[in-house]
């Protein structure tokens with residue numbers, strides 16, 4: 001499927017977006033109404049004899065165009081049409097491109113018969129190509145980086161394990177001219193990253209710390225992105241129930257997202273230096289597994305009482321965040337993690353939870369969320385929840401002593417590993433709900449969504 005920008009074209013079928021108000025003035029109003037079409041958001045009506053696909057939208061906001069374009073493209077992919085066109089303007093190019101690419105995304109690697117869509121060419125028609133071209137090209141880069149992230153998350157744990165994750169990162173580094181440094185278990189030992197190493201100890205796959213860097217000349221800012229890369233989370237000895245374990249290949253979504261972000265930033269040629277750190281680990285059971293009751297010494301020197309081996313993401317991140325802070329003097333540090341089921345309880349499954357100390361920084365992400373179409377919600381820290389992580393035998397416990405506010409206590413656990421001088425530079429993003437879906441919503445289809453990639457790209461694009 002190729003998307004082209006043109007001033008005019010004759011195609012097999014033309015897609016038209018209309019609101020309820022426009023339906024009353026429409027040329028084909030009678031036929032559409034006879035077909036029961038009311039121009040409701042995300043409803044469609046084919047007028048095959050007129051070579052038209054009519055799509056309902058509440059208004060022409062990007063969120064609605066993105067969602068309607070997703071419905072349109074899915075429907076077109078099941079027809080025999082080879083080409084289609086959409087009229088567009090600068091204000092809608094981002095929503096339209098994302099709807100087409102993200103809504104039309106399929107992951108068929110494990111199907112013996114691949115879906116064979118006839119739709120090969122998509123034309124976006126606009127009057128002033130020069131005026132719109134950069135937005136068009138940028139939107140394609142961001143949508144494709146989101147699909148790159150989705151592809152890795154969707155890959156099964158047998159194929160995508162910590163060493164193959166590192167290999168994939170090396171390949172990305174080569175293709176995009178990024179610096180790449182991988183630490184294997186021997187090097188992680190030297191770094192005293194015992195929290196991370198303990199989580200991966202029962203796995204047959206060696207844990208890996210991936211560090212990629214995009215370094216343009218004279219960068220305006222330096223940003224460290226840290227991702228939880230649990231290629232599988234069985235829960236460890238605090239084993240997950242069978243039904244909760246299904247989908248846990250997605251526990252690497254934070255790591256996959258930061259790779260998507262650095263890929264996009266380098267292709268957009270942003271003048272911002274980006275460092276992506278991924279803690280790639282598999283949480284398994286076995287005679288060598290780390291245990292509830294263990295006390296781990298993290299890279300920072302702080303000791304952690306393990307009370308639940310399923311709260312493993314925060315252990316990996318505690319070491320990777322500490323490593324990231326010692327290796328790069330960044331202006332901002334953002335971590336992305338499918339960290340807690342509690343985040344979904346708090347915000348619903350569509351929304352990423354944002355935590356941190358700087359209201360100003362959080363505010364820039366509310367703006368980035370509005371622009372990118374991702375959903376975010378702020379979860380507030382407080383000193384009372386912080387106390388629930390107290391341990392009787394170590395510096396901190398890896399789980400809270402009370403069952404409420406689990407997303408926030410996980411965020412507060414990470415806060416213990418953020419150096420004082422970095423408190424206002426750091427934000428934590430819990431993508432447990434938003435990274436993966438078993439039913440389609442907006443431009444997301446079954447499986448990984450690529451959560452975080454579009455959001456961070458909007459944030460980066462806004463940096464003055």
Ligand code: BES
Pocket residue numbers: 233251308310311312313338339340341342399400406432433
């Ligand atoms: N990876 C899970 C969190 C998760 C759950 C992500 C569901 C996506 C969907 C994480 O490692 C975990 O198991 N967290 C525990 C923490 C608890 C033991 C304090 C949880 O959320 O139950």
Ligand code: ZN
Pocket residue numbers: 233235309310311312313
């Ligand atoms: Zn877990």
Ligand code: ZN
Pocket residue numbers: 230233251310312313338339
């Ligand atoms: Zn996990």
